[in-house]
Amino acid sequence: MKRKLAIILIAVIFGSYIPAPVYADATDDQIAKIEKQIEILQAQLEKLKRKKGEQTETETEAAEQAEDVVIGAAEPAVGEKYKITPIQAHYKDSGQRYFDEVKAKPGNTFVVVKLEIENISDTDDYFNWLNFDCYVDGYSTDVTLDVLDRDDPTAVGDIRAGKKLIGCIALEVPVDWQELEIGFKEEYYGSTISTTINPDSPIFQ
Numbered sequence: 001m002k003r004k005l006a007i008i009l010i011a012v013i014f015g016s017y018i019p020a021p022v023y024a025d026a027t028d029d030q031i032a033k034i035e036k037q038i039e040i041l042q043a044q045l046e047k048l049k050r051k052k053g054e055q056t057e058t059e060t061e062a063a064e065q066a067e068d069v070v071i072g073a074a075e076p077a078v079g080e081k082y083k084i085t086p087i088q089a090h091y092k093d094s095g096q097r098y099f100d101e102v103k104a105k106p107g108n109t110f111v112v113v114k115l116e117i118e119n120i121s122d123t124d125d126y127f128n129w130l131n132f133d134c135y136v137d138g139y140s141t142d143v144t145l146d147v148l149d150r151d152d153p154t155a156v157g158d159i160r161a162g163k164k165l166i167g168c169i170a171l172e173v174p175v176d177w178q179e180l181e182i183g184f185k186e187e188y189y190g191s192t193i194s195t196t197i198n199p200d201s202p203i204f205q
Contacts, residue, residue, distance in 0.1 A: 074203055079193035081121045081186045086195060088114035089203045092170065095147025102146040104172050110147045111180060112170045113197070119159040126158050129169065133183040133192050136173045144170045 076085035092110040094103045104110050119125055132143045147170045159165055173180060183194035197203065 074197050074201055075195050077182065077184060077193040077195040078120070079184075079186045081119065081125060082127070082184065082193070083118040083120050084182070084184055084193070084195065085116045085118075086113050086182065086197055086201075086203055087116050087166075088205065089197065089201065090205050092147050095144075095170070097146040102144075107175060108172050109175050110144065110170050111173050111177075112148065112168055113180075113182065113203075114166065114168045115182075116164055116166055117159065118164045119161055122161050124158060124160045127165065129167070131185045131188060132169060133185055133194075134169075134171055135181040135183070136171065137178050141171050141173070144172055146170075 074086040076083050078084075090112055092112050094101050095110070096102065117127055119127075129143060134141050134143065148168055157165055157167075169182070171180065177199065179196055179198050181194050181196045183192040185192050
């Protein structure tokens with residue numbers, strides 16, 4: 001009798017048991033949550049990719065800009081024919097002229113500036129140092145050839161289209177000068193292109 005009751009009880013228990021869909025629902029919820037997380041992560045990944053791309057582009061632009069100014073460490077003077085970039089400068093107390101020593105006036109010194117001159121036009125041209133038009137602290141000053149070193153030739157000569165030459169100009173300036181404007185007239189009676197340097201410019205050696 002007890003055995004029969006036990007069998008009936010077991011049958012009733014298993015017969016009345018219907019697996020609840022809670023596990024299926026839970027699995028669906030988990031899948032939905034994971035899919036949502038994946039969607040969020042994908043969105044974050046795309047955002048990071050875009051940010052990385054923008055950063056790389058910015059770094060590339062910065063590198064290109066740095067590359068443009070590395071040679072000069074000063075802003076070039078750019079016109080229709082020429083691009084003139086100061087690339088080096090130093091002080092010089094005196095020079096030579098017909099074996100006579102040339103000295104700066106009391107309270108003055110000479111600044112020798114090495115320039116890179118590029119013919120940016122599509123035709124060959126002659127570069128003439130006589131076309132320089134320079135100012136020191138707003139006052140006109142002449143280019144002095146007498147204090148140039150032998151290994152620093154004057155910036156003069158033919159330049160083919162797209163080509164460059166290196167040359168120097170020397171200017172007498174007060175020892176406490178603040179700004180040197182290097183100007184050049186592409187045409188003798190034309191407008192002047194110019195660039196400025198100061199005593200703190202990194203081109204000074």
